[in-house]
Structure formats: C-alpha cells, structure tokens
Amino acid sequence: MENIRVIVQGLGAMGSGMAKMLLDKEGFDLVGVVVRRPKMAGKDIGEVLGREQLGVKISNDITTEIKEQKPDLVLQASTSFTKDAFPKIKEVIEQGVNVISIAEEMAYPHVRETELAKQMDEIAKDNGVTVLGTGVNPGFVLDTLILTLTGGCIDVDSIKASRVNDLSPFGESVMKTQGVGTTVEQFNKGLKEGSIVGHVGFPESINMVADALGLELDSVEETREPIISETYRETEHVKVEPGMVAGCNHIGKGIKDGKEVIVLEHPQQIHPHKEGIDTGDYITINGTPGVNMSISPEIPGGVGTIATAVNMIPHVIEASSGVVSMKDLPIPRAIMGDIRKIMGR
Amino acid sequence: MENIRVIVQGLGAMGSGMAKMLLDKEGFDLVGVVVRRPKMAGKDIGEVLGREQLGVKISNDITTEIKEQKPDLVLQASTSFTKDAFPKIKEVIEQGVNVISIAEEMAYPHVRETELAKQMDEIAKDNGVTVLGTGVNPGFVLDTLILTLTGGCIDVDSIKASRVNDLSPFGESVMKTQGVGTTVEQFNKGLKEGSIVGHVGFPESINMVADALGLELDSVEETREPIISETYRETEHVKVEPGMVAGCNHIGKGIKDGKEVIVLEHPQQIHPHKEGIDTGDYITINGTPGVNMSISPEIPGGVGTIATAVNMIPHVIEASSGVVSMKDLPIPRAIMGDIRKIMGR
Secondary structure, eight states: OOOEEEEEEOOSHHHHHHHHHHHHSTTEEEEEEEOSOGGGTTSBHHHHTTSSOOSOBEESOHHHHHHHHOOSEEEEOSOSOHHHHHHHHHHHHTTTOEEEEOOGGGGSGGGTOHHHHHHHHHHHHHTTOEEEEOOSTTTTTTTHHHHHHHTTOSEEEEEEEEEEEEOTTSOHHHHHHHTTTOOHHHHHHHHHHTSOOOOSOHHHHHHHHHHHHTOOOSEEEEEEEEEEOSSOEEOSSOEEOTTSEEEEEEEEEEEETTEEEEEEEEEEESOGGGGTOOOEEEEEEEEESOEEEEESSOOOHHHHHHHHHHHTHHHHHHSOSEEEOGGGSBOOOOOOSOHHHHHTO | OOOEEEEEEOOSHHHHHHHHHHHHSTTEEEEEEEOSOGGGTTSBHHHHTTSSOOSOBEESOHHHHHHHHOOSEEEEOSOSOHHHHHHHHHHHHTTTOEEEEOOGGGGSGGGTOHHHHHHHHHHHHHTTOEEEEOOSTTTTTTTHHHHHHHTTOSEEEEEEEEEEEEOTTSOHHHHHHHTTTOOHHHHHHHHHHTSOOOOSOHHHHHHHHHHHHTOOOSEEEEEEEEEEOSSOEEOSSOEEOTTSEEEEEEEEEEEETTEEEEEEEEEEESOGGGGTOOOEEEEEEEEESOEEEEESSOOOHHHHHHHHHHHTHHHHHHSOSEEEOGGGSBOOOOOOSOHHHHHTO
16 A cells, blocks of 8 residues: 655645644655745755654755655645646646645636636646645635535525634734725725735635536626724734724625625634624525524634645545546545545555 | 436435426436336326426336436435345346435445445446435435535544434324334334334444544444423324423444544434424534534425435436445535536536
8 A cells, every 4th residue: 555645835834734734644645845945945844844853855846856756746835826826736737746736716727817727727637637726715615615505405596605704813914915904095095906805715616606506607796895993903913993994804796697696705804703703604505495504613714724635635636637626526524544545545 | 418317216205306306407307207106107297296297107117217218317215225225226227327316224335235235336337327325314414514524624533413303394104213202111112123213324424424534433333212302292193292202312423442433413303492402403523623513404304305316416427337425426516507518518
C-alpha cells in the first residue's frame, strides 16, 4: 500500500494548517513545501511547523520538487483569484499532478475566467489529472451544503442562506478588505476604489448551485453595505466607535424571471455578539418540503478551509480528469483512519 | 437529446409519489408502472395517479415491461429488507437496467446480507449497471448529511444525531411496528416477538458513516425503549392514555475501543409537541471544529424519501457499475430544470 504523496504550496495560515493536518493523518506523506520567500528555502518543514524534524526541506522551486518527489497532488494556498492561480496550477498539472486550490474563484472558475478555466481544463485532461477549487466558502457552506439539503426536496422555489461570522480573530489585512474601522464615507470610497472587497465567492457559489439544480439564472447581482456599529467594539488591530463601520454585509443574488431565487448573505464584522447577533450558518429552502437549517456557531473559516481542502484529496485523486467543482464529486467527509485503507489502495 | 426512461415498481404511497414527481419533471418519461395486484393491470397510470390519461398502462410483469420499454432505471418501492428486495432487483439488473431501491437495508446491504449483496454486486457489474439503496433515513439525514457535515472537520471525536419526528399522520401498520397505543408490557412483548421493530436502518447508517470516515468499529448496538406518555394523545388510528406507549425510542450506537463514537437516536411517537418536544433533525459532531446543526421541523419522511430516490436517478445512471451507496456518489441535489440539459445528454 502506497502513501498519498502531497506537496503544500504556500505556507501562510492556511498552508501551514494543511501541512500540519497532513502530518497528523495516517497514509499521507507530506513530501514537500514550496514557498516564494527565498530565505525560507532549506529549512526543515517539521521545525518550521513547530513539530519534530521531518528531514524534508522547504523549497522555492515547485518544478524540481515535483520531479524529485513525484507527488500525487499539490495543495495550493496563496491567492484568491483564478488569474493569479492559473500559472501556478498550470505548472503543476503540466507535470501530470493533481491540484487542489483554495483560491475562492477556483471554486467555479469559468464564471469569471472563462478562457483560463477552459485552458486549465484542457491541460488537465491532456495530462490525465484533476483540478479542484474548494474551501469553507465558497466550496462548502454556501454551495455544497445548500445543494445537499435540496437533495430531499421534490421542488425548490427559492433558497436563502446566511453565513454570519466574527472577524475579531483576523489580522490587519482582513480589517482593510472588509472596511472595519472606517467611517461610512471611507467605506463607500473603499468600495469604489476596490480596496474594500467583502467576500470573494458569491458568483461561484450561486452559479454552482444554480447549475447543479438546473435553474437557468438571468443574472447574479451583488451588493456590499457597511455594517454601522451602535456600540463600541475593538480588537487588537482596530477600534470602532458607534457610527463607524464594524464590517461589510455582502449579499449575492441569483435572479430568474425577475425573482430572487438564490439569496446568499455574508455579513462579516467584528464582535457581532455585542449587538445581540449570534454567529452561525443558516440555510432556508422554500420548497417541497421546506428545509430550515442552522449551524450555530458557524463552521469556522480557517479550520473549515484547511479541513475541506485536505478532506477532498482522495476524491480528487479518484476523479476523472479536468477542472471539477464540489458538485461533481462524492460527498465530502472527514478522514479519521488510514487513507490508504479507506481508498482501498 | 433523449429523455430518461423510468419504470416505477410498487404503487403504495412512496411509489405513487415517485411516479407523480417524475411526471412533473422535465426530461423524464415514466414509461411503466409495475404492481403485484392483478386487478390494477391495464389501468391507465395517469388516471390511477389522479392525473390526465397518460396512455401508459399499469402492468404486473416487470420482465416484459423492461423488454418493451427499455428503461434507463427502475425505481423500486416495496419492501424494507434486502432478502425480499433481492429477487426483484436481480430480475431488473439481469436485463441491464439500473435500480434505485428504497428498501432500508439496501442503503448499505452487505451489513446484514453479505452474500446477497456480493451476488447483487457481481450481477450488476456483469451487466454494466448500478444499484443504489436510498431514502430519507437511511440514505440521507443520518448518514449522507452527517458525512457532509464532517467534510469541514480536521478531526472527529464522536458524532451524535437525533431524528425526532411525529408519527401522527401515519396509518395503522406504522402504529403497530412502533408500538403506539400499547401498554409497556405489550410493548416489551412485541419487541421480543418482533412485531414491534422501531426503525430499520441504524446498522446501515452507522456502518456507512464509519466506513466513509475510516473508523473501524468494534460493534454496532441497538436499543429500543417505549416512550411512555404523560399526556393523553390520539390519532385517527390510535388512542394513548397517560402511562401507555406513545412510540418507540430507537437508539443505535457504533462502538470503538469501548467508546460510543457514533450515537444515532430516532424517537418516533405520535404528537411529541404535547410534551414540549420539537420535531427536528439534530446532528452534533464533537471534533475540530465542533459542528452543531439543527433542521426544525425535521425533513419529512415520506416526501423526503420520494425526493431522495428520484433526485439520485442521474447520479445512478452516471455511476460506475455495481452496488453503490450514498457515500460513493456525488452530493445529492434537487432537480429543477430539464434533466437532459443538467446531465448534458
């Protein structure tokens, strides 16, 4: 029985978490870690992760690593955008290796980058490998889980889902992209200029759900609104006075025949509990039967993304070649035993 | 583009519901209905279902129907047990046609009928067709949905889930198999004699979840206890005085190293609201992260089973051959458009 050989590319919070998760699972070999920063190269992966020495060194060169280590799959954790992910994915799949990317747009890449997605699909098929984009959202809560819940429905009239989370644990860059600590004027200016972005993933989730159900949408619309605080809230990185912005309420809508058939909300702010708001993942399906689901608190973003990406490794290895999405693969699941036994390798 | 051709076998509440659902969906042709009762033969299916004349007659002979109608799949809704379902499934798959069965034991048939499941798998593979057992439970709430929720988990320590429903709408036979309206003595006697059975499906759900996660269980245990009423409850079919039995609390446990790693509860009773109990589907995953999900009210049993079975038709047609279970197939989903387009036929 051969171990599943994995290289992790990118060693931020997500990459490190995925690397550690792989070290803790039976039947996986973390055979390489590739990062951009030259000064990291040559360091022992285990030591960098705060574990025992592994005898495997960090590298800056994915091509050589793949040649030497012959991985089954590369986990990529760097960008949010398909156009940035594309060259990195291409480099890997051209060498005949599967990829899982946590770039949000890669969850359903043809939506924003039709041409790049097509090229990727062709290269993947030519090389007999599979490319999947996933993560907690997009990839899990607001698409995979919604679809699964419709599985018990005869009819679906409309879907409304809301992912309410707490940004307090996050660092300065997240505060900036969500507009936390700005005035309303600064928030609106930031939106216009593109420095405040909200959530990346609504067009991906909405189109994935619609395509899987067979709803032919006329359009997908997005709005971003400031969450104006009524209380004083602060974190290590930001202070929000009453009247200032505590976060961004990002809403995505899938429209068909003038009707909002899919509405996804993702209000992201610091300390929502201060105003009596419970964090959670909430999905309501209006249909036959109706389904009214809540997960409270929400599935946490960081851990959820790490887990979703690693848990999909066996599914991606066994999938047919090309660019796939969560809707194409078997139901996700945790890995609690030797992955070689589970896969029957 | 060719329609998906389906025959429904069995025309009780489930079979009728599936037949109607198929009539209402684009891209499916209900090409036959096969029942046991001779007096039904020759009647128009549409008329029997309370719809327009369809020009398709009910038959008693599945073999001839398959020869004449060349269906892609047969939906079977008759028994709960694999040993009863086996000859009916065999008849269909030997003719090279896929089967979805709602027999509870068929959700994971090798658990109770190892030899029959093996034979079925071989016949299906020899004939290039797929056999799936599914339904709302087993098949959806206490296995597929649990597994999906673990998909965002790095680790799972234990799983507890509870499906709390209301038996009030059901008929006399369900009252009997759940012991509703008995005294405690009668209940315990019924359990011993096998007339009171509780839920059929725990070994299936528990083993499916454990196998998919890679938990190697030491044993699966089941207990059935009377739900003793403190209030007067009644339905059209049964009266329950205080002190009498309002239903059966059936519990299944998956045990590993002496620890209850999977605990599934299914208390089934009439009018649970009378004692302040909210019906619902509740899943708690103790792990990293923990997940605390509730669906309230529960996904209804009848409609949910009808929907789950029909919704899996495209997945079964596209699956590789053999006996499969929900854990092997892509995530379930409703069918809201022309199934030919969704499948790209």
